[in-house]
Amino acid sequence: MTIMDELRAKRQSHGEAAPSYFHKTKEGQYQAKDVFWEIATPAIRDILKRHDRADEAEIEELLQSEIHEARTCALALLTRRYRSGDREAKQRIFQYYLSRLDRVNGWDLVDISCPDIVGGWILETGQEAILDELAQSPDLWRRRVAIVSTLKLIQNGIFDTTYRIVEKLSDDKEDLIHKACGWMLRETGKRDRTRLNRFLRDQYAFLPRTTLRYAIERHEPAQRQEILKGIFRED
Numbered sequence: 001m002t003i004m005d006e007l008r009a010k011r012q013s014h015g016e017a018a019p020s021y022f023h024k025t026k027e028g029q030y031q032a033k034d035v036f037w038e039i040a041t042p043a044i045r046d047i048l049k050r051h052d053r054a055d056e057a058e059i060e061e062l063l064q065s066e067i068h069e070a071r072t073c074a075l076a077l078l079t080r081r082y083r084s085g086d087r088e089a090k091q092r093i094f095q096y097y098l099s100r101l102d103r104v105n106g107w108d109l110v111d112i113s114c115p116d117i118v119g120g121w122i123l124e125t126g127q128e129a130i131l132d133e134l135a136q137s138p139d140l141w142r143r144r145v146a147i148v149s150t151l152k153l154i155q156n157g158i159f160d161t162t163y164r165i166v167e168k169l170s171d172d173k174e175d176l177i178h179k180a181c182g183w184m185l186r187e188t189g190k191r192d193r194t195r196l197n198r199f200l201r202d203q204y205a206f207l208p209r210t211t212l213r214y215a216i217e218r219h220e221p222a223q224r225q226e227i228l229k230g231i232f233r234e235d
Contacts, residue, residue: 003054003062003073006047011037023106030140030176031106039069048076063103071103075113082117087124094121098130105141107176114145119152128161135168140176143169147180151187159188163199170206181207182214189218201232 001009023031051058054077062074082093097104097117104110122128134146147169150162166181189196200207200215207215216224226233 002058003047003051004065004070006050007037007039007044007067007069007073010039010043010047022108030174034068034106035066036068044069044072044076048073052077052080063100068106068109071106071109072112075104075109079113079116082120090121090124093117101139101142101145104145107141107144107180110141110144111148114149115151118145118149122149122161123152123156123158131161131165132168135165140174143172143174143177144180147177147184150184154184154187154191157191159192159195162188166211167203167206170203170208170211172208175210178208178210179214182211182217185211185215186217189215193219197227197232200227204230204232 023034023036025031025034025036051073059074059077062070062077065071078093078097082090085093094117097113104113118130122131131146131149134142134149137143137146147162147165150165153159153161162184166185169177169181172178172181185196185199188199196215200212204212212228216227219227223233
């Protein structure tokens with residue numbers, strides 16, 4: 001059986017696919033035209049264990065599918081292969097990924113793949129310009145790739161890139177970008193809260209409220225309330 005065959009066998013809904021609970025799928029919303037088969041993540045992981053050696057043609061077929069879970073499988077496989085690949089393989093996967101960004105069209109698809117593939121390549125090569133380009137894209141998902149890719153840099157003690165991309169996205173209109181920026185800021189704060197607080201103080205007037213709330217989720221309640229009011233105290 002192919003991966004697609006196994007996905008069909010696991011499909012929970014019959015006839016018209018039910019929309020995913022975790023995505024906004026109503027007309028006019030960001031995931032309106034996507035098709036979900038409502039397959040649980042553990043089931044997808046189980047399928048992938050049996051197809052770790054899927055060839056490039058099968059990955060491409062999955063990535064081009066209208067079925068959300070099929071694209072999930074393709075991106076999970078690409079991410080695994082990036083992690084275990086040599087430099088030549090990583091470069092090939094990175095370039096392929098960028099050429100297929102139109103298929104990375106969901107917040108979960110972005111989040112499972114870009115930190116390793118884009119962030120990992122930037123960490124290895126220093127080629128950060130791609131993030132600035134993506135941050136300026138009219139496409140919501142490319143902009144999310146721009147900020148979420150910095151997670152890999154944060155995990156390796158590099159924060160400047162995250163702060164720069166957050167500033168570029170501070171006037172973004174999409175809530176998914178506000179949340180992603182706040183998430184990445186929170187990750188920097190786990191490692192250097194003093195620096196995060198200084199960034200929040202300097203950018204307080206420009207950051208969306210959602211970004212600010214996400215950024216300080218791990219702060220103590222009293223400090224959260226002060227920061228939300230624009231009160232910053234030196235640690």
